[in-house]
Amino acid sequence: xxxxxxxxxxxxxxxxxxxxxxxxxxYFRAPLVVENKLDGxxxxxxxxxxxxxxxxxxxxxxxxxxxxxxxxxxxxxxSTSGREWVLDPVDGTRAFxxxxxxWTVLIALADQGVPKxxxxxxxxxxxxxxxxxxxxxxxxxAERIELRNESENPITDAIMATTDPYLFEGDEGPIFQQLxxxxxxxxxxxxxxxxxxxxxxxxxxxxxxxxxxYDVAALIPVVEGAGGRVTNxxxxxxxxxxxxxxxxxxxxxxxxxEILKPAAR
Amino acid sequence: xxxxxxxxxxxxxxxxxxxxxxxxxxYFRAPLVVENKLDGxxxxxxxxxxxxxxxxxxxxxxxxxxxxxxxxxxxxxxSTSGREWVLDPVDGTRAFxxxxxxWTVLIALADQGVPKxxxxxxxxxxxxxxxxxxxxxxxxxAERIELRNESENPITDAIMATTDPYLFEGDEGPIFQQLxxxxxxxxxxxxxxxxxxxxxxxxxxxxxxxxxxYDVAALIPVVEGAGGRVTNxxxxxxxxxxxxxxxxxxxxxxxxxEILKPAAR
Numbered sequence: 001x002x003x004x005x006x007x008x009x010x011x012x013x014x015x016x017x018x019x020x021x022x023x024x025x026x027y028f029r030a031p032l033v034v035e036n037k038l039d040g041x042x043x044x045x046x047x048x049x050x051x052x053x054x055x056x057x058x059x060x061x062x063x064x065x066x067x068x069x070x071x072x073x074x075x076x077x078x079s080t081s082g083r084e085w086v087l088d089p090v091d092g093t094r095a096f097x098x099x100x101x102x103w104t105v106l107i108a109l110a111d112q113g114v115p116k117x118x119x120x121x122x123x124x125x126x127x128x129x130x131x132x133x134x135x136x137x138x139x140x141x142a143e144r145i146e147l148r149n150e151s152e153n154p155i156t157d158a159i160m161a162t163t164d165p166y167l168f169e170g171d172e173g174p175i176f177q178q179l180x181x182x183x184x185x186x187x188x189x190x191x192x193x194x195x196x197x198x199x200x201x202x203x204x205x206x207x208x209x210x211x212x213x214y215d216v217a218a219l220i221p222v223v224e225g226a227g228g229r230v231t232n233x234x235x236x237x238x239x240x241x242x243x244x245x246x247x248x249x250x251x252x253x254x255x256x257x258e259i260l261k262p263a264a265r
Numbered sequence: 266x267x268x269x270x271x272x273x274x275x276x277x278x279x280x281x282x283x284x285x286x287x288x289x290x291x292y293f294r295a296p297l298v299v300e301n302k303l304d305g306x307x308x309x310x311x312x313x314x315x316x317x318x319x320x321x322x323x324x325x326x327x328x329x330x331x332x333x334x335x336x337x338x339x340x341x342x343x344s345t346s347g348r349e350w351v352l353d354p355v356d357g358t359r360a361f362x363x364x365x366x367x368w369t370v371l372i373a374l375a376d377q378g379v380p381k382x383x384x385x386x387x388x389x390x391x392x393x394x395x396x397x398x399x400x401x402x403x404x405x406x407a408e409r410i411e412l413r414n415e416s417e418n419p420i421t422d423a424i425m426a427t428t429d430p431y432l433f434e435g436d437e438g439p440i441f442q443q444l445x446x447x448x449x450x451x452x453x454x455x456x457x458x459x460x461x462x463x464x465x466x467x468x469x470x471x472x473x474x475x476x477x478x479y480d481v482a483a484l485i486p487v488v489e490g491a492g493g494r495v496t497n498x499x500x501x502x503x504x505x506x507x508x509x510x511x512x513x514x515x516x517x518x519x520x521x522x523e524i525l526k527p528a529a530r
Contacts, residue, residue: 029467098424098452099467101366101390125366125390159363164453165430187363188429188453202294202364 006109006117006132012063013107013119013130019055020089020105021123024048028124029099048096049073052089052105060085067109072214084110086217092163092191101125102193108217115239118221120196129196131225136199147226149201151248155255158183158204158248161194172209172243175263179207179256195219195246199226204248205256209233211241219246229253233264271374271382271397277328278372278384278395284320285354285370286388289313293389294364313361314338317354317370325350332374337479349375351482357428357456366390367458373482380504383486385461394461396490401464412491414466416513420520423448423469423513426459437474437508440528444472444521460484460511464491469513470521474498476506484511494518498529 027048053073060069068079071087085107090096092103107119120129128139129147136147160183168176180186183205187194192215197203199222217239220230223246233243235257243265247253292313318338325334333344336352350372355361357368372384385394393404394412401412425448433441445451448470452459457480462468464487482504485495488511498508500522508530512518 029465094450094452097467098426098450099462099465100452100455100458161363185359185363187359187365189455190365193365197364200294200364202362 009109009117010130010132012059013109013117015063016056016059016107017105017119017121017128019059020052020107021121023051023055024090024105025123027051028096046090046093046096049090049093053087056085056087056089056107070214070217072212082112084113086110086115086214088192088212088214088218091215092193095189095191100189102190104192104196106192106214106218108221110217110239113239114237115217115220118218118225120192120218120222122193122196127196129199129222131199131220131222133221134225136222136225138200147199147201147222149198149227149248151201151204151252153204153248153252155182155205155252156184158252159202160186160205160207161188161190161197161203162186162207163189163191163194168209171263175260176207179259182255182259192219195223195230198223198228198246198248201226201248205252206246207244207256207260209243211244213239213241216241216244231257233257233260274374274382275395275397277324278374278382280328281321281324281372282370282384282386282393284324285317285372286386288316288320289355289370290388292316293361311355311358311361314355314358318352321350321352321354321372335479335482337477347377349378351375351380351479353457353477353479353483356480357458360454360456365454367455369457369461371457371479371483373486375482375504378504379502380482380485383483383490385457385483385487387458387461392461394464394487396464396485396487398486399490401487401490403465412464412466412487414463414492414513416466416469416517418469418513418517420447420470420517421449423517424467425451425470425472426453426455426462426468427451427472428454428456428459433474436528440525441472444524447520447524457484460488460495463488463493463511463513466491466513470517471511472509472521472525474508476509478504478506481506481509496522498522498525 066081068084069077088106091106096103101124105121108115109117118131138145194206230246232238238244318336331346333349334342353371356371361368366389370386373380374382383396403410459471495511497503503509
């Protein structure tokens with residue numbers, strides 16, 4: 001896969017993704033007990049989330065006891081190695097409970113805070129998108145394809161995606177509409193899967209807001225390993241979450257930043 | 266699959282779906298020549314659309330020469346049998362060109378104008394949803410599951426889907442927002458796949474507008490075969506397209522109609 005210092009980490013990440021797949025899939029399209037984590041807002045937590053995160057933590061406990069863990073369901077474990085695994089066991093929980101095969105398992109390894117390897121796994125389709133410093137690939141069963149987005153599209157030809165156009169707050173909303181009117185077409189509802197499609201070369205731009213660290217950490221090595229760019233709306237680092245923009249090339253990235261900047265926080 | 270008069274028609278429909286799958290898949294996530302059918306609006310037509318529809322027409326030419334055909338790409342062939350096949354070779358062309366595995370091949374057989382059997386096929390995932398008078402099933406490889414939506418959810422617990430919240434026109438927009446505020450959550454961007462999820466029991470309600478006959482004909486036998494309801498926004502027949510509502514049960518259906526009725530055309 002690569003000759004980097006991260007080879008053995010990638011092996012661990014593959015084991016984690018396999019384990020999360022096996023843990024989560026039995027709950028997909030099965031009757032679910034959906035709980036509300038928050039009073040008021042709807043934030044579904046399913047048994048799938050917990051089972052998948054626990055399966056990944058078990059592997060880290062065995063093979064990487066000194067690394068930190070930041071997981072959506074079971075919180076933080078401090079690092080004594082300078083490295084941290086950032087886990088979202090089911091990204092796109094709403095898609096999951098709606099039976100839609102675009103939820104994903106997200107795994108990132110951050111070194112001194114910066115995500116270095118990332119995995120976006122879709123268990124039902126058997127699809128896995130993997131990124132590391134300088135490269136990215138797609139695996140499905142025996143199929144393995146190197147990913148490199150060589151799009152030279154300008155922003156007016158861009159295919160954009162965002163999870164939910166109603167998630168933007170305050171001045172983000174009208175600014176997003178400006179951007180939507182500038183691109184060729186916009187799709188909704190794909191969560192992390194849309195970022196994998198930037199790596200695969202079929203989506204050019206993803207713009208979101210209000211993301212958590214565990215929503216975004218795994219996406220960065222995948223998109224950037226395939227040649228794309230991921231930043232916040234000011235052009236700074238995105239790996240802590242918040243307002244995120246991911247683009248297939250530098251031209252689309254800077255054209256989108258130009259429009260979004262007035263609403264950057 | 267069933268003991269109805271439609272058994273042999275279902276066999277033909279399976280052959281057609283297999284042929285369409287084989288014809289369309291090579292174009293998925295491959296560099297595409299996207300043309301504009303309309304001046305102005307963006308209406309992509311791909312080689313996949315044409316190849317898939319031609320493959321299905323070839324089978325009908327051999328096995329059902331007297332039946333009519335209504336296809337998105339190659340237009341109408343008159344019926345001399347009172348029966349008509351309604352074909353949408355790639356429903357969700359925008360999802361297709363964005364690399365998202367939620368486009369589908371749609372096949373319906375209408376008898377005296379009324380859709381009796383329907384197929385929703387997702388080639389990349391290998392998923393097929395099939396409906397006939399009184400039944401519906403899901404097939405994926407060797408897996409076969411009978412579909413029956415027994416949801417007793419009220420509308421306030423409903424998971425709703427629509428392809429694009431910006432597709433509604435005039436008074437449809439604000440009325441849709443009322444409905445969106447009434448349900449538990451709303452997902453976007455799934456085209457016919459969302460209707461298959463009603464049959465599968467994981468989505469409760471789909472509301473759309475501006476559909477063509479070939480967008481909707483195949484969905485009706487699948488949703489209704491699994492126990493759901495499909496009508497227009499006034500509660501009348503939906504198989505000619507236009508404003509469409511599909512619901513998991515009668516309670517959700519009538520609650521949604523109550524809200525949508527003022528914008529019914």
